[in-house]
Amino acid sequence: MQEKCGRVDSIQLEKLLQKVPNSENITRMAAVFQALQSDTRLKILFLLNQKEMCVCELEQALSVTQSAVSHGLRTLRQLDLVRVRREGKFTIFIILQTSTSAH
Amino acid sequence: MQEKCGRVDSIQLEKLLQKVPNSENITRMAAVFQALQSDTRLKILFLLNQKEMCVCELEQALSVTQSAVSHGLRTLRQLDLVRVRREGKFTIFIILQTSTSAH
DNA sequence: TTAATATATGAACAGCTGTTCATATATTCA
């Protein structure tokens, strides 16, 4: 590793780099943050955190199209941030509780 | 508010909406998550979390151009996730510690 | 069956992002 400036200590840098999560984890984290980066998806999560809901409830609450809600939910579902339960003709979305957000 | 499907209870929905952070806060949160959504910026934070660094150290550690590091740092700085100290010809970047990340 | 309702999905498009390249600015040291 060629040193770029006077402050660089390549050996120390190598050690610090080892404590950075590996690429796979960084990418997973980035994907989660990327899902949380949309106003609509954040609002969906804040709503689901209070009560499980179907698409049409979210649609009405957020004043966006049903398609937008559904696409947003798919993103959250792919990251396993929300899960799904069927209830008759409704699909109920449930937020995945973490140990810190449950009370 | 016109009801869109059988499950909707407009009055309850209104109450739940009141507990969703207001637009300003949602947008701030989205902006922070958006900054955390890039592999490069995440790695920068994981490195700065271990030790304050100048641009050229980060440049070498991450194997991206100096420009990319600098642009990434600007994003983090604008959100006050990192701060800056001048040290001779170097600009030292410091991560802002939260109460939970300090130990 | 058929109609109505609930959800999913593909296409398309405008807008945004992150990178690199080129260049400007600022500091140090000879």
Place this chain on the structure above:
DNA sequence: TGAATATATGAACAGCTGTTCATATATTAA
């Protein structure tokens, strides 16, 4: 001074994102 080094910034471009529209699928109820 001037040269070398460190950082910032603007332009440009490819790639990605989120939305809407149109449509498909699935369930219920008549």
